Amino acid sequence: MDGIKFINSKDIQNYLREIDYKLSSEQILFLILNNHFLTVDERIAALRELKETAPNDKLVSITNNFFEELVGIRLYDFIERYLDNLNRQIAFLKEEDKRFCYKLYGLSDSCKYELIGSFQNYENSHNRIEEESDCYNYVKMKKIPFEDAFDREYFRQKYMELPYAEAYIDKSLVLMDCFANDTNSKPQDHYTDCMYITIPLPFKKGDIVRFRASPWIEMTDKEKKSEYSVFHSYAPTEDSLHKYQGTDRSDMYYCGYRPKKHGVKLHEYNFFCFDIEYADSAELKGHNKRLKALSDVLKEKCKEHQA
Incomplete structure (x- = not known):
């Protein structure tokens, strides 16, 4: 199953194909559940396809005892529990x-x-x-x-x-x-909060990136619609990821500098890292323009450090 197609960023898709990166069934599961560009029926179909094509292995990304009921669960059981919960929510609606x-x-x-x-x-x-x-x-x-x-x-x-x-x-x-x-279902986010998943990213410190919001988010949140930042790192640190796993989704975010009215601010927990892509500096407007200078400074510092 080609799981790379479930990543919303073309830049990340191209990078993974260039390095011939093979996604595990667990990574594909994570991407399907977090892809807000899929309709509900498309998400259900993708999960069914994954169940038909992937082995029924234990999920190794769930280790936090906060989600004790899911530790050691197998892929097929996880999918069926998710689908059962989703169907309950639709029925309640x-x-x-x-x-x-x-x-x-x-x-x-x-x-x-x-x-x-x-x-x-x-x-x-x-x-x-x-x-x-x-x-x-x-x-x-x-x-x-x-x-x-x-x-x-x-x-x-x-x-x-x-x-x-x-x-x-x-x-x-x-x-x-x-x-x-409602009393018969649990929030769907419960399922992805418990997973610790990492995937290689092509971005380097100083790259200007843009967050891709789903259409209905773009139309209701001006900030997310025009969200730009200067990529700093995959945040937070590896140790922090395990420390906070299952409590704040820290393994799903990236660290970047976001423009403010006066200056810029480093945000450790920004947006979902697999929904970002390179941004052309020519498309920056208003206070986003100051990201260009910051990008140049960070890249120059990286060159000096490498030298």
Whole structure:
């Protein structure tokens, strides 16, 4: 199975192919679960294909006792548990229950959520998405307890304790992503938080890189849409990765300098490192332009050190 295709960065893809790097089935599993450019159906199909083509080995990347229930689990069992949990979340999203209501938000080009309306059930809200297909490319759907729909502050403070569901759906009614918090399922992130995975990166200190956000993130988060930084290192250190494994996803981030209004700041925990690619300095605008000078300085220092 060609797992490299599940990496969102063409630059990382090309690099791994150039060095003839062979991904393990565990690395492929990790990439599939974290690829936010895949639709839900595509993710399910990819996991099924992996199960059909890979040996049923024990996962060696899960060693943190914080996730004791998954230590020593085999690949097939891991996939089935994930799929079972995902199906439960989708079922909860669609299940009709008079105690819940649905809210739809269209994702506009102005990077803002625009409330489309509130609905009694999934079918009605789904039909409305089809009616709004000419206005929005993506729609965010929320299923929340009916009584909490009128107390926004209470819901904001207690939402992790309340049963709710959230989904992103495109204008063709394709389910792009789904998350549910109910008594019968666990957050999907639980599965990737527990894995310690590293993959070679082509970037060197001083390279200007760009983060690739999924379309529905780009449209709702201006900062992530134009996220540039000067690559510093694969962060944090190897020792820190094991120390923090399973608590803050530190093995999935890179260390880079990000521009601020005045100067730049080194961020140890930036964005998902397998979603970054080289950025052309000509595309930098506004305060991002100062990254060019910083890039030149860091590269020059690297040359002096090597000399």
